[in-house]
Amino acid sequence: MSYQLLKENIRRNVNFSDMQIDEICSFFNTKTVKKGEYLLTQGSICKFEGFVTKGCFRIFIIDTKGNENILYFAAEDWWLIDTDSFMNQTPSDLYFQALEDSEVLIIQKADKERLYDQLPLVEKLFRIMSQKALAAWQKRLIRNHCLTAKERYQYFLNTYPNIASRITDRQIAGYLGITHEFLSKIKSKSLKN
Secondary structure: OHHHHHHHHHHHHOOOOHHHHHHHHOOOEEEEEOOOOEEEOOOOEOOEEEEEEEOEEEEEEEOOOOOEEEEEEEEOOOEEOOHHHHHHOOEOOOEEEEOOOEEEEEEEHHHHHHHHHHOOHHHHHHHHHHHHHHHHHHHHHHHHHHOOHHHHHHHHHHHOHHHHOOOOHHHHHHHHOOOHHHHHHHHHHHHHO
16 A cells, blocks of 8 residues: 555656566665654754655754744655755754654665666656755745745645644744744634635
8 A cells, every 4th residue: 555655656757667666666665653753853864765655744953043944744645855964974954753653665875776776767757856846945935035924824725735734833833934923813814804
């Protein structure tokens, strides 16, 4: 069951044969992560790339004032990676924390390199996925600069209803870059209108 979601994700990006997809999946191992547990912590080196098959994670940093800043959420059919730490094998600035009991398919860095050698078309797969992720980050950056907090909140609710219904208002505020109190004001004004 868990590999089926990964296979569908792969097929959306590159046209592999069933045999090739099975070979790709053979490089992934299942990891169960309990609610509240960390898959990655600041200061550790990200040696894996993960694909969420069950549950939800928050990917965040803690700034110098001790505030949590949520970069993104990863629920089913989303990828987890600290690209800088993974590529350069340097200490991570990020935390990956399970918000629910979760399951992730993990590919280790060394296995990913072996997979590139065995099936070179996989590099195209990960290049396409990286380009899509970069485009999404760019759009998010533009939204953060061009939209009001209320507009960003509405965009989040409309675009990610499956995630919004599973997380707290405090976590949504951390993602939007606003205080919990300000989000409460936005919500109460929306209810009045």
